[in-house]
Amino acid sequence: MKELQIEVTLSSTRKQKPDFDNLVFGTVFTDHMFVWDYTEGTGWHDPQIIPYQPITLDPAAMVFHYGQTVFEGLKAYLTKDEQVLLFRPDENMKRLNRSNDRLCMPSIDEELALSALKQLISIDREWIPGVEGTSLYVRPFMIAIEPHLGVSPSKNYRFMIILSPVGAYYKEGINPVKIAVESEYVRAVKGGTGNAKTAGNYASSLKAGEIAYQNGYSQVLWLDGKEQRYIEEVGSMNIFFKINGEVVTPELNGSILEGITRKSIIELLKYWNVPVVERKISIEEIQQACHEGTLEEAFGTGTAAVISPIGELLWKNEKMIVNNGEIGTLSQKLYDSLTGIQNGTEPDPFGWTVRV
Structure with a gap:
């Protein structure tokens, strides 16, 4: 080197x-x-x-x-x-x-x-x-x-x-957070700078985040900038849902940041043979899964918090409770495994860690 x-x-x-x-x-x-x-x-x-x-x-x-x-x-x-x-x-x-x-x-x-x-x-x-x-x-x-x-x-x-x-990045630590679905402001649009890690993306997110915080929510769930229907990110993190045994996350589309923790989670799930899919996910699909009882877990991923479980989503005045507001088994396992690899307490079969 x-x-x-x-x-x-x-x-x-x-x-x-x-x-x-x-x-x-x-x-x-x-x-x-x-x-x-x-x-x-x-x-x-x-x-x-x-x-x-x-x-x-x-x-x-x-x-x-x-x-x-x-x-x-x-x-x-x-x-x-x-x-x-x-x-x-x-x-x-x-x-x-x-x-x-x-x-x-x-x-x-x-x-x-x-x-x-x-x-x-x-x-x-x-x-x-x-x-x-x-x-x-x-x-x-x-x-x-x-x-x-x-x-x-x-x-x-x-x-x-x-x-x-x-x-810890969030004062809640690894405990589930409450998230408000944002229906007015947008974080980024395809063709913009959403897939770059640049200051303007974060500045444009502050207003919605401030309103959510004032209403008792930790952050906002961003929808796409065109139809405001498809899920993109949560706060400044990527997002995952476990629906009926399968983990789904929004596919990279030019407006979503390609998170390194996101990439690691996908690779870890595949290593465990847990079904994981990258695709478009509408907020209506999440609402329906919640109504049907198949929305098992939801969590954000990012460098700062690693895993941030979501216990509640608010959309159009409806509160969608995820896993009784508790951290899910898979979310906890992912957090423990990833942080274990990061701090050297668990084996690193992927060669992800680098000694200084």
Whole structure:
């Protein structure tokens, strides 16, 4: 594997570490960060690991005006024997470049980016919490930094990686959440940027999520942007349903993000010989399955929460209760197996984990 030669400047004053037993998600950051600049005609240059600090940009930097930014999210885990594991980081780097392509941003050498990530984690290794259910969240991202007010791709970019020790993403943890089906706002449409991990997708989701939260629901279930009938994602996660013994998930259609946890769940189910199908799923089908008693489980999947079971869906003032509002047997098994592989307590027959 290629290794990136990085200039390293260590912090002279180290931060106080948080209580690893009481971590919240995404509020505390480690001592260092990685920075790598791109200039058109030169390419990527001057990779550095420096003390974590604010960044200074020109007010005309194009990221502020035209939204050229992409990001990724993955985790590092501390095993019982003090090894550090990453979960399928190569998939994150591949998806980063797919997002870059969609937003006319430069591709990055995936092996060199992964090398930088490993070096950064090694420097801030002591920030990785070892408490059950915790991890070190890794946020690689890229922004357009050219100062230019004009609708065109930037000529200059900055790629960065920051790290954050985290606990559970949802305060409910692995307990089932209540979800409101969104019938007014849409997350993305085919041909848009829904299959890229870019900030605008998340900004456009905030309004619906805020309304749902005010009404006592954790998140929204997104329907397609054309007919507002077919299920796409739940909050910022992919979604699965277990109906009459078969697991179904919306097929990738250009507006759904290709989740790495989603991909792993599908591969794990196939490994267990559990029927799993990717296809279009209408909200009416879910309602009918609920009425007939064949809707056995529902859960979201994503890096942050891994598995988030759904106990209730609200659609057109009807509450659809899933599995009596309790976590399902398959959801629990998937969570236990996937987190076990991630933190090294279960065998990894797929070769998904990478040692730092």
